[in-house]
Amino acid sequence: xxxxxxxxxxxxxxxxxxxxxxxxxxxxxxxxxxxxxxxxxxxxxxxxxxxxxxxxxxxxxxxxxxxxxxxxxxxxxxxxxxxxxxxxxxxxxxxxxxxxxxxxxxxxxxxxxxxxxxxxxxxxxxxxxxxxxxxxxxxxxxxxxxxxxxxxxxxxxxxxxxxxxxxxxxxxxxxxxxxxxxxxxxxxxxxxxxxxxxxxxxxxxxxxxxxxxxxxxxxxxxxxxxxxxxxxxxxxxxxxxxxxxxxxxxxxxxxxxxxxxxxxxxxxxxxxxxxxxxxxxxxxxxxxxxxxxxxxxxxxxxxxxxxxxxxxxxxxxxxxxxxxxxxxxxxxxxxxxxxxxxxxxxxxxxxxxxxxxxxxxxxxxxxxxxxxxxxxxxxxxxxxxxxxxxxxxxxxxxxxxxxxxxxxxxxxxxxxxxxxxxxxxxxxxxxxxxxxxxxxxxxxxxxxxxxxxxxxxxxxxxxxxxxxxxxxxxxxxxxxxxxxxxxxxxxxxxxxxxxxxxxxxxxxxxxxxxxxxxxxxxxxxxxxxxxxxxxxx
Numbered sequence: 001x002x003x004x005x006x007x008x009x010x011x012x013x014x015x016x017x018x019x020x021x022x023x024x025x026x027x028x029x030x031x032x033x034x035x036x037x038x039x040x041x042x043x044x045x046x047x048x049x050x051x052x053x054x055x056x057x058x059x060x061x062x063x064x065x066x067x068x069x070x071x072x073x074x075x076x077x078x079x080x081x082x083x084x085x086x087x088x089x090x091x092x093x094x095x096x097x098x099x100x101x102x103x104x105x106x107x108x109x110x111x112x113x114x115x116x117x118x119x120x121x122x123x124x125x126x127x128x129x130x131x132x133x134x135x136x137x138x139x140x141x142x143x144x145x146x147x148x149x150x151x152x153x154x155x156x157x158x159x160x161x162x163x164x165x166x167x168x169x170x171x172x173x174x175x176x177x178x179x180x181x182x183x184x185x186x187x188x189x190x191x192x193x194x195x196x197x198x199x200x201x202x203x204x205x206x207x208x209x210x211x212x213x214x215x216x217x218x219x220x221x222x223x224x225x226x227x228x229x230x231x232x233x234x235x236x237x238x239x240x241x242x243x244x245x246x247x248x249x250x251x252x253x254x255x256x257x258x259x260x261x262x263x264x265x266x267x268x269x270x271x272x273x274x275x276x277x278x279x280x281x282x283x284x285x286x287x288x289x290x291x292x293x294x295x296x297x298x299x300x301x302x303x304x305x306x307x308x309x310x311x312x313x314x315x316x317x318x319x320x321x322x323x324x325x326x327x328x329x330x331x332x333x334x335x336x337x338x339x340x341x342x343x344x345x346x347x348x349x350x351x352x353x354x355x356x357x358x359x360x361x362x363x364x365x366x367x368x369x370x371x372x373x374x375x376x377x378x379x380x381x382x383x384x385x386x387x388x389x390x391x392x393x394x395x396x397x398x399x400x401x402x403x404x405x406x407x408x409x410x411x412x413x414x415x416x417x418x419x420x421x422x423x424x425x426x427x428x429x430x431x432x433x434x435x436x437x438x439x440x441x442x443x444x445x446x447x448x449x450x451x452x453x454x455x456x457x458x459x460x461x462x463x464x465x466x467x468x469x470x471x472x473x474x475x476x477x478x479x480x481x482x483x484x485x486x487x488x489x490x491x492x493x494x495x496x497x498x499x500x501x502x503x504x505x506x507x508x509x510x511x512x513x514x515x516x517x518x519x520x521x522x523x524x525x526x527x528x529x530x531x532x533x534x535x536x537x
Contacts, residue, residue: 006357007209007388013178015205015241016054016091023047023247030249033223034080037256039267045080047244050087057088057144059169060159061119064142068093068174069181072119073112075126075231077101078252081146081161082230085121086240090182090205093174094119097184100231101126102502109133112140115184115196115395120144121161128153178202184395185233187332188433188442196395197233197332205241207335207389210356212242215328217301217342218275220247225268226277229255233332234305234438238277248275261285268296275299279306279438283313283325284468291320301342303328306438307470308426311348327351329426331412332440334358335389337380338424350423351416357387362418367407375427378416379409432526434463436471441505443526446473449500450507453493455483460516460524464509464533474533475507476516485512 023029024047032045061072072094076082089096097115099107101123108130111117119142120130127145131154134140142159149160176182182201186194212218216238226238243250251273256263265286268276276299283304302317302325309327318324328339329351338360340352354360359381361369370376380390382405390410394400404411415427434441443461450459457480463471477493479485490510497506517528 007206009202009206009388010178012175013201013206014090014093014174014176015201015244016051016087017173019205019244020047020054020087021051023244024051029220029247030223031244032080032083032250032252033271034252034254035267035271036254038263039253039270043080045083050083053084053165054087054091055171056164056167056169057085057121057161058092058094058174059171060144060164060167061088061092061094061142062172063169064119066092066094066119066142068176069095070119071095071097071115071117071184072121073097073099073108073115073117075099075101075103075108075120075122075130076146077123078230078254079123079146080252081123083240084165085161089121090176090201091174092171093176093180095181095184097186098231098235099186100229100502102229102504103129103231104499104501105129105133106500107502109136110193111186112137114193118142122146124154127158131155131158176201178206181392183236185332187233188440188445194442194445195397195400198392198395200392203389203391204236204335206245207357208237208241209245210389211237211330211336212244212246212248214341214356215326215336215339216242216246216248216275216277216303218243218246218248222246222248222274222301223251223272223298224248224275224277225251225253225273227264227279227282228277228438237305237330237335238303259285261289262294265289265291265294265296268299269294272298275301275303277303277305280304280309280313281306281437281469283309283317287313287316287320291317296321299323302326303339305329307435308349308351314346314348329414329424333391333410333412334380337412347419347421347423350419350425352424353422354424357389359387360424361409362416362424363409363411367409372418372420375415375417377430378412378414378424380412381408382410383408432462432530434461434471434473436463436466436473436504437469439504441473445501446475446497446505446507449497449505450475450477450493452500453496455480455489456493457481458516460526460529461507462526462529462533472508473505474509474511474529476511476513476529478514478516479512 031047034043121144123146146161183199185197224243228234326340336355338351340346362376417425446461458478464474466472517525
């Protein structure tokens with residue numbers, strides 16, 4: 001790999017103006033190729049259209065007295081409106097707070113309050129959820145729903161996004177400093193509520209230039225397909241800032257209710273998609289099919305991220321397609337940190353080598369690098385200079401900031417080994433966060449949902465090994481008096497969790513137990529439960 005030069009850090013930067021508007025000068029340059037679930041309907045969206053519609057949204061918010069720095073929740077699925085809204089928020093200097101469309105009303109109530117959100121842009125399904133808790137969020141001033149605004153279940157005051165796009169209002173082009181707040185993502189932790197990750201206009205929108213150029217390997221003629229939900233930081237990585245920084249178009253497909261591996265192969269074969277990004281869970285499903293029967297006609301790059309990718313899957317995919325899947329590693333808090341880069345040697349199973357912009361170390365408890373071959377904490381050097389692509393802080397969380405920023409390093413929370421060639425190998429989480437099918441799931445959130453069920457007296461949650469998802473959520477439950485273990489009760493508790501918190505967090509396994517292992521001070525010893533889960537108990 002030829003190392004990319006360090007990215008200049010301009011004093012003023014705005015992705016809408018400096019990137020989208022630049023590509024929009026080519027009036028027909030493709031930004032998005034969108035398709036419905038079965039590709040029966042396709043829509044081409046140019047950068048010119050993105051620029052125009054984003055200005056209309058910016059103007060609508062400005063007309064309602066929203067100013068630079070105001071925080072706006074965004075919850076739209078894989079529809080072009082999500083891209084219009086993201087660029088409109090960035091253009092106006094507003095702080096976008098994206099969320100997965102699987103959030104529950106309770107999730108929205110917490111996030112709107114915690115992030116001091118004053119406006120919402122949501123699709124109809126999520127607008128209805130927000131409507132149910134609207135009275136508990138007095139700080140909300142503006143409510144915009146994708147569509148006409150006359151959706152069933154919505155009260156007065158909702159403005160239709162279609163109405164916004166019908167108006168040729170002029171927005172005030174907002175000057176944003178590179179250090180101004182731009183994005184807030186919520187990410188799961190081991191204890192307490194989800195943490196708020198703050199990014200600036202350069203840490204993600206500009207920082208992902210390296211992601212797009214050196215890991216995804218994209219250029220202006222590419223069509224890139226990333227399977228991530230729009231609510232996750234991975235969409236910012238691989239569906240927005242990374243590709244568009246390089247002038248590549250993105251393919252977006254409305255998802256089916258359940259992932260369909262054969263339909264995914266069919267899409268790769270039917271469309272001129274040149275680059276593909278998916279979690280290892282997807283690749284593990286794809287290689288069970290006859291890959292030769294539906295060859296991808298234009299594909300040249302494949303990457304994976306979210307959890308380690310099995311060497312066997314890499315070998316099977318390469319044999320069938322001629323393309324080696326290049327694993328990569330990063331976080332909601334960062335851009336690409338470690339990767340297998342185009343033109344370099346891939347060691348199957350390795351995360352790869354440090355990305356440009358970052359100095360990565362494997363360190364011990366003394367905050368000093370450990371010897372090659374020895375396990376330690378994966379850490380990013382932040383002194384004497386802080387790298388581009390690293391978040392600012394966890395908002396309103398001094399304890400978490402003190403824990404993760406120690407000495408000269410940001411401690412990622414992941415354990416790794418560096419080999420003699422400088423390749424890094426993922427060992428596991430240093431904490432109790434569960435990695436399942438590309439999702440990060442905090443045990444506290446699931447445990448909190450479990451104990452709201454009347455049958456659950458106490459609960460503990462850990463990750464259990466799984467050949468397809470890497471880990472699944474496993475719950476150990478002590479029942480309240482008057483309840484007896486049964487399959488029916490386990491299923492009832494699972495359905496309860498799906499309604500209280502985002503459905504992907506529900507425990508796929510529930511073990512009813514008489515007691516939980518605890519420390520002398522009464523804290524649950526999840527380490528003991530993880531060991532039991534690893535042994536299939």
